[in-house]
Amino acid sequence: MATFVYFILCGTTMGTWVVNIPAIEERVDISHATLGGLLVLLGLGAFLGMQVAGRLTDGLGARVVVPATGVLCGASLVLPGLAADPWTLAGALLVFGFCNGCLDVAMNAHAVHVEKAYARPVMSAFHATFSVGGVLAALVGAATASADLSPAAGMAAVGSLTIVIALATARALLPATADTDTVDEAPTAGPRSTGGRIWILAALALMVMLCEGAANDWSALHLKDVLGAPASAAAFAYGTFAATMTIGRLLADRLVARFGSPAILRHGAATAAVGITIVALAPWIWAAFLGWALFGLGLSGCVPQLFSAAGHADPAAAGANVSRVAGLGYVGMLAGPAVIGWLTHLVALNHAFVLLTLLCAITAVAAGVLRTAPDPTREPATSAH
Numbered sequence: 001m002a003t004f005v006y007f008i009l010c011g012t013t014m015g016t017w018v019v020n021i022p023a024i025e026e027r028v029d030i031s032h033a034t035l036g037g038l039l040v041l042l043g044l045g046a047f048l049g050m051q052v053a054g055r056l057t058d059g060l061g062a063r064v065v066v067p068a069t070g071v072l073c074g075a076s077l078v079l080p081g082l083a084a085d086p087w088t089l090a091g092a093l094l095v096f097g098f099c100n101g102c103l104d105v106a107m108n109a110h111a112v113h114v115e116k117a118y119a120r121p122v123m124s125a126f127h128a129t130f131s132v133g134g135v136l137a138a139l140v141g142a143a144t145a146s147a148d149l150s151p152a153a154g155m156a157a158v159g160s161l162t163i164v165i166a167l168a169t170a171r172a173l174l175p176a177t178a179d180t181d182t183v184d185e186a187p188t189a190g191p192r193s194t195g196g197r198i199w200i201l202a203a204l205a206l207m208v209m210l211c212e213g214a215a216n217d218w219s220a221l222h223l224k225d226v227l228g229a230p231a232s233a234a235a236f237a238y239g240t241f242a243a244t245m246t247i248g249r250l251l252a253d254r255l256v257a258r259f260g261s262p263a264i265l266r267h268g269a270a271t272a273a274v275g276i277t278i279v280a281l282a283p284w285i286w287a288a289f290l291g292w293a294l295f296g297l298g299l300s301g302c303v304p305q306l307f308s309a310a311g312h313a314d315p316a317a318a319g320a321n322v323s324r325v326a327g328l329g330y331v332g333m334l335a336g337p338a339v340i341g342w343l344t345h346l347v348a349l350n351h352a353f354v355l356l357t358l359l360c361a362i363t364a365v366a367a368g369v370l371r372t373a374p375d376p377t378r379e380p381a382t383s384a385h
């Protein structure tokens with residue numbers, strides 16, 4: 001339950017920034033193009049934070065690093081709201097991204113140890129609650145906007161509550177001894193073979209999260225520009241994708257327990273490939289909705305399996321391994337919208353989505369990499385769960 005709380009906190013802090021973007025953009029008086037450039041700094045900060053937090057989590061233990069990064073994330077949330085010009089906003093986003101990236105990797109590394117001790121898959125559910133945090137952020141953002149509170153006031157309130165909850169929940173995390181207990185049961189693959197496998201997992205994460213990032217930024221525009229849907233209907237394209245992704249993550253753990261992680265990654269990526277192909281070829285709005293729904297459902301279980309496999313590959317270095325996979329995956333999520341945008345200079349937007357079909361197909365074919373080590377989350381036939 002404590003791990004669920006930290007995933008919700010991470011999703012809520014990031015979501016709070018997202019829902020305040022329009023107000024902050026107006027306050028700082030910058031263009032969309034300038035904002036796009038500043039968002040690169042947010043991603044850069046997150047990437048750097050992931051690399052730092054991974055090694056710290058392995059060295060100090062998640063029980064120290066997770067609440068500490070939760071506090072830092074809450075404290076840094078107010079900084080974008082206080083920015084008065086593009087330069088201060090740039091620094092604020094770099095710091096906030098760094099702190100959010102630290103929390104992201106630390107809580108995922110802790111989740112690996114929780115999942116191993118739990119003896120049943122639970123990683124997908126953790127990632128689903130991250131989305132719940134985004135919903136909470138939207139509700140809080142709507143309330144603060146209706147109350148005419150400034151972005152700084154609303155973000156300070158959420159940040160302060162994040163700090164309190166992060167500190168209050170810390171005692172319920174696994175102690176450092178529980179982390180080291182899992183090391184004794186780790187697969188006995190050599191460092192070189194484990195390292196190579198981690199980079200394969202990272203490459204797959206890059207491809208899957210590139211697809212997710214492309215859906216985030218281009219799904220609504222696809223319905224509006226390609227199929228001529230009204231803006232109100234086009235907005236539901238992303239909503240459909242996000243809803244099926246959340247539902248899929250809530251269901252994925254039971255499917256992993258029954259069929260194993262490789263099957264979920266393989267069939268999930270294949271389903272996503274079918275979904276985005278339907279989107280690329282759809283002549284009707286309802287068919288596009290169906291495609292985006294299948295795309296979200298298929299992708300839903302992929303990233304959690306890759307993170308889980310990275311952590312379980314060598315529990316002694318779970319933080320460092322998760323940081324590599326998450327870091328490269330995050331690069332893919334940031335690059336996805338840009339890659340599709342570049343392709344639209346050469347082909348129509350819907351035809352650019354064929355690249356996503358190819359990436360999903362490659363992921364499905366490579367899903368066997370999850371089978372190269374015992375799956376510690378797979379239930380035995382006689383399990384009581």
